[in-house]
Amino acid sequence: MRFDNLLDSVGGTPLVGLPRLSPSPDVRVWAKLEDRNPTGSIKDRAALKMVEQAEKDGLLRPGCTILEPTSGNTGISLAMAAKLKGYRIVCVMPENTSVERKQLLGMWGAEIVSSPAAGGSNEAVRVAKRLAEEHPDWVMLYQYGNPANALAHYEGTAPEIHADLPSITHFVAGLGTTGTLMGVSRYFREHKPDVRIVAAEPRYGELVYGLRNLDEGFVPELYDASLIDSRFSVGPRDAVRRVRELLELEGLFAGISTGAILHAALGQAAKAVKAGERADIAFVVCDGGWKYLSTGAYEGTVDEAEDRLEGQLWA
């Protein structure tokens, strides 16, 4: 496949069957390999779409500074696009993210502002909003509320899966900004409304939920609960267990959040088997495991890995 430049190659990722993890020939699980994007994560889709839309709207002009709260992948994707398009970029990132994410952001030329570990991404959002007020000329693309984030999946991810797997019955993805689920769900609600949309939400250690009060909670502006059919909370233990199974049984080396998504996907598979129904379950491999080697998730026992992930933003 040939492209004129790297940005043109975003999307068009493979969908691969997982015959060993699928419970039966009638209930099959399929992995959408989003780690095959230019910077190695699904966020390339949203980042590129948000930048293009902001350019179209006249918000982003040559020499502009982009600002974004991110736990890593969106920042890395934006930094790559910013480098190629000549923008400066400042990322606000919680300090309890893996060291590889910071290294990669730096490599692509992003400036990093650290936000406190307690409160996780909520704090990154808060700090970014404050910076945006202090620097009115900076352009915050704001992945949590930018419709272009969901649009990237409505126009890209969803039709790609539909074309490759017309018999799809379930779509399972991670719930962070909610962009992937919102965009893909909108597409299937229009084109194949019987597809069940399942969200897997990472459950972190207590530190991340250590808000000062409940009213500081956060629901992304993009989120529309009516576009989701079920939502599961998956802790680090199940995520690590599944991500290791994926490697062991199918040879796929994925990031920890993908383990959480696979866990929810296999839950749906088990349900279909029990109900005696056929199912084709597509789930998202958000990124590869490379960025998480330092977390210790892939070494030692599952107990040890679970302990090491305590307090980290692993998804």
Place this chain on the structure above:
Amino acid sequence: MAIEVRIPTILRTYTDGAKSVTGSGATLAELIDDLEANHPGIKDRLIDGEDLRRFVNVYVNDEDVRFTGGLGTSLGDGDQVVVLPAVAGG
């Protein structure tokens, strides 16, 4: 009927610091009433009018109750209930 309820840090002022408490009820609404009887004040932090508060997520055996019948979600012996504040991902 014993149901384990995991309490987030921010609500432990109502449970004398306990990370997890035991309650009973055939539905989530009944469970929350039962919690209120033993931990006065907690109900108001979870519920606003007839519904869960916007930034409160409740999971029964890891599934978000907003997709399983909300406060009417039925509960059984041995179920695990987790209460968490809504936080950002991404």
